[in-house]
Amino acid sequence: MSQGGYAGALVGERYRLVEQLGAGGFGRVWKAVDERLRVEVAVKEVLLPQGGPSEASAANAARAEREARHAARLRNHPNVVAVHDVVLDQGVPWIVMELVTGRTLDDEIRAVGAIPAPRLAAIGDAVLGALAAAHAAGIVHRDVKPANVLLADDGRVLLTDFGIAVHASDTALTAAGMVVGSFEYIAPERAEGREAAPAGDLFSCGVTLYHAATGHSPFRRDSVSDSVLAVFAHHPEPLPGPAPLADVVGRLLAKDPAARPTAEAALRALHEASAAAAGAVPPQPAPPVVPAVPAVPAVPPGPGPVPTALDRSPAPPPAFGPPSPSYGPPAYAPPAYPPPAYAPPAYGPPGYAAVTEDAALDPFGVGEELPESGSPVLLRIVGGFAMLGLGLAVTAYVLLSYLVGETPASAASVTGAKVAVEAVSAGAAITGGVLALPGGSPQLRLYLGAGLGVLLTVLVTAVIAANAHITGAF
Template sequence: MTSTRAGHVVGGRYRLVAELGSGGFGRVWKDRDETLDVDVAIKELRLPPGMTQAEQAERLERAIREARNAARLRTYENIVAIHDVVVEDGLPWIVMELIDGCSLNEHLKAHGPLPEDRAAHVAVALLAAIGVAHQEGVVHRDIKPANVMLAGNGKVLLTDFGTAVHSTDTALTATGMFVGSPEYMAPERLRGADGLPAGDLFSLGATLYQAVEGVSPFQRDTQTATLTAVLLEEPPVPQRAGRLTQLVTRLLDKDPDKRPTVAEALTMTGEQPATHVHPQRGTRILTAQESPARWQSKAPWSLDSYRRAPARPSPPSSASPDSSSAAVPSPPLLTAPPRSS
């Protein structure tokens, strides 16, 4: 495989400018699309020496799955857009929009907890992203502060669908293996009920808890202790969440059936956006009965309310990634940086 460095051109089109971040199985670069003359981000997949053929095949399929699932959602606000996939030397490179901003994780490390109103804004944006993803049949499975981008223009975007699953996907991970970040992982996933939409809501609860309190609710000194906390321990009552206290607490309910739906959660933020159908566009609400059969318990949701308007041009300027991602017990996947607006 060709050694990659700044100046290398991928697929005869994308010139690497600077590395933005790296993780266990790849890295993300700032890149120049020389055809359109715009900056983008490009995610490079690397396969460490010593991997079995089966492991390599799984990582390659996971990269293609990430692009496929994210591409299903590229027309919606609050979700990073995937523009292209280029295969070079047998490995896929995922081209995405470049964000002028930083991850929520980076922001919390630099500036501390978010004020209540800012946290509510983040909650609404992420609920919108989760709502449309679920209605399109995609469960993210790795919502956490490192996968939430805060753009310089104030927008909040969900990124890194590397562990996401679609309702039509086949299982990639061996029995007993969980891909994701343990401290944000829903307890039912640890018990084997993987890929359910309610798991994303639990992860959102853990993310919002950290956003307002400045600490992760279930992080412990060891992985075993962290998993035990997720399964058995209740997080301390939030002290800084204000009107979001009830929302965060309910999202973190150990019982997935007791967590609020996306629509209920939006109401609890006090800032519920419109979910009506636009009369001229003719888009109607997707009912629970029309959703994938395994998800029919979820509330109706209007996809039309969260389509990007106007249609987004090719991505602009600079971005900041966060590459912290973990697997249980497999190594971490790369966290991709996303879009700019």
């Protein structure tokens, strides 16, 4: 076909042009139909410059091939328009791309004016993400501006038109000192003729975001020379709106390329600014995943072993049908604890305590079983035998005096008090002796010792009294 496409023309014997979607300095974009796959696509017609047919054809064919190659490197990025094919039809290069329904950011600004801050942050996030991917692949776009940012109807934001982009391995297609790009968006170092670098794309991105935030380009003037002069000398007013977003755009507009952040650094700052504006916490690394411990299965109803987490034996099959009846009396189950001891009812006025059989037999509590250590038992035995010896000695003295009849001279001085003392000594001696005997119940020993002591006391008293009466002591 001849130079210049038109509606209905067939490009590369495959793509039927439908209507023109837009035009720029380096070409026109058409809506077309891929008649082989029966899908709609976008086809970009690369225009020939005014420099002679042979030179123009070679230069534009190389440019189209380069754009397709650059875009193909980034075709999987969500913010870059995918390129599908490159066709050379009668010396005119055509680039077949994804058809994006929507309008450019430039059209959006012309229609609604300044873009609100939340929407602007989303646009900046998409453009910076596409530039970060391009720079990582060694590609410099060189023409970032609102007209090359597409706002799709499905909500996507895409960077397009890599027609003048360069790669580190590309051969120069422009004359030395020639500047390509839109002057009001071009970086100062690029306007001086320096080699394109990623920092230049960041400056152009900053101008694009400033334009979208305010509704006007900060360096647009009445002439190209005035626009270039503004790029060198003019410092725009700080961007209105949220401070973090204004700070990111202000750093992108730095005149010194070394002072501008990289695309990834700017993207990270923009994320933090968006999170701060929304009051959200920036995403944190996910904690390590801990393997889940197998849960212990629930205890099934009815008899059978209780399954555990380590039990790998198959479960018993479920029982079917009605339960089997049981016959006979239920098995005797002994009580878990002995029955409580019988407590007789209490009678009498309040405060009166019923006297039990044990309390009546042992009113002083001496029958209580107490742990016996070595020292108390020894002292009790020694003391008992000492009292027994003393008592026997006194009793023997009195009995001998009475039986022999030889009363010493001191016998006449026996008094009632002496009689009482000797009698009590004898009783105490026998009592201590009985208590000192080992074995048996302490209660029985107490009763036996007390009875014998009383009996001996009476006998001794009678004997001494009779002796004293005979000798005339009383």
